[in-house]
Amino acid sequence: MDYNSEKIRYYLQNILNLPSPTGNTERVMDFLKEELNALNVPFTVTNKGALIVTLEGKNNEYQRTFSAHVDTLGAMVKGIKSNGALSLVPIGGFMMSSIDGENCTIETLDGTTYTGTIHTTKPSVHISGQEAHDLKRSPENMEVILDEKVSSKSDVEALGINVGDFISFEARTIITEKEFIKSRHLDDKASVAILLYAIQYITENKIELPYTTNFFISNYEEAGHGASASIPIATKEFIAVDMGAPGLDQNSSEFAVCICAKDSSGPYDLWLKKKLIETCKNNNIDYRIDIYPYYGSDASAALRAGWDIKTALIGPGVFSSHAYERTHMDAIISTLDLVVKYSKEN
The missing domain is CATH 3.40.630.10 (Zn peptidases)
Structure with a gap:
């Protein structure tokens, strides 16, 4: 060949x-x-x-x-929470646990992009203890934390982020020396x-x-x-x-x-x-x-x-x-x- x-x-x-x-x-x-x-x-x-x-x-x-x-696969912004976090809805069929802790990008209607991380609503064992372990990884229990200084819904809206904006997951593409290809x-x-x-x-x-x-x-x-x-x-x-x-x-x-x-x-x-x-x-x-x-x-x-x-x-x-x-x-x-x-x- x-x-x-x-x-x-x-x-x-x-x-x-x-x-x-x-x-x-x-x-x-x-x-x-x-x-x-x-x-x-x-x-x-x-x-x-x-x-x-x-x-x-x-x-x-x-x-x-x-x-x-x-x-x-991906997601969309479903809502903007009062604390500035984003709720999300999946695009395609995947286990929500597979995106827990994943970096992501939000793209607004005018093409502006913002980065963030997907977490559960109880991401810290130091705060939630066993509840953090037991929380079901489902859309209603997951959210996007923006890499922006926001603390309210109005702060997020001022960025131009809205319901229906697309959320993309970081691919994390790696091709190893032994020719394994790892990526979303x-x-x-x-x-x-x-x-x-x-x-x-x-x-x-x-x-x-x-x-x-x-x-x-x-x-x-x-x-x-x-x-x-x-x-x-x-x-x-x-x-x-x-x-x-x-x-x-x-x-x-x-x-x-x-x-x-x-x-x-x-x-x-x-x-x-x-x-x-x-x-x-x-x-x-x-x-x-x-x-x-x-x-x-x-x-x-x-x-x-x-x-x-x-x-x-x-x-x-x-x-x-x-x-x-x-x-x-x-x-x-x-x-x-x-x-x-x-x-x-x-």
């Missing part, structure tokens, strides 16, 4: 560190557009803000579409980086594609309707590139591409799953097959919306999904290799 791992890391670092909670993804989309322009690769933007790259193949009537979603939002920015590099690799190497192939970067997956509309009309195969979920009693791995047989939306297409597995076997790509009972994807959204397509779900194994996550470059490369190699096959 002649993939440029430094370029992949560049994409990873930049995409992971640009805040993009569902509903506020313009900055990271702008980065993707700049990179595609630098590659001289044309793209279109849907009315809802998704980004689509189309690479022409020999057969334009039968098309393949790979998707990845750039939107992430690997779901699904790792796969966005993979697809961006796949586009670069295919175009720069002038790879002939048997079928016109689309790359659909959605921006509302965590809200459940990312790929429910605007899929290229000739799409017959839709492959969501999201994440595998290693963990207790799971078959997935942080060092391989994971192929989902079934999630909460039901089984994925058997014929397409077999084709992907065959590609892995023929090209010595490390893969795992798994089932995720509490999972849905852009492919799930497309099927619920009524699209008549064959669907699959693949992605790098990501440990501790929807928390502070971890994967490995082996999984990134294996997933990239599957995307590139499958794109070349009839």
Whole structure:
């Protein structure tokens, strides 16, 4: 394999560190557009803000579409308390305990940003004792403490902060010497980086594609309707590139591409799953097959919306999904290799 791992890391670092909670993804989309322009690769933007790259193949009537979603978990300001703290409401499904003590950024309507930290309403054991330990980590028991000299609701309002402002969690991206990637939002920015590099690799190497192939970067997956509309009309195969979920009693791995047989939306297409597995076997790509009972994807959204397509779900194994996550470059490369190699096959 002649993939440029430094370029992949560049994409990873930049995409992971640009805040993009569902509903506020313009900055990271702008980065993707700049990179595609630098590659001289044309793209279109849907009315809802998704980004689509189309690479022409020999057969334009039968098309393949790979998707990845750039939107992430996050929160919104639900209210401003009398003491100047902010109450919050989650965007996406995550355990509130996973953001206890996390640094965050609040963005106002005019684009001004403020930093803060998410705590429980009883964050100190020196004050609350056992109650601090026992307090349930739920939205009503969590708040944002601003890094500003504020002590009242009016102080906060004077900053321009209001209900409905977006709250982004610090990514804390680290790539270790042994090529572990630790960061929030690997779901699904790792796969966005993979697809961006796949586009670069295919175009720069002038790879002939048997079928016109689309790359659909959605921006509302965590809200459940990312790929429910605007899929290229000739799409017959839709492959969501999201994440595998290693963990207790799971078959997935942080060092391989994971192929989902079934999630909460039901089984994925058997014929397409077999084709992907065959590609892995023929090209010595490390893969795992798994089932995720509490999972849905852009492919799930497309099927619920009524699209008549064959669907699959693949992605790098990501440990501790929807928390502070971890994967490995082996999984990134294996997933990239599957995307590139499958794109070349009839």
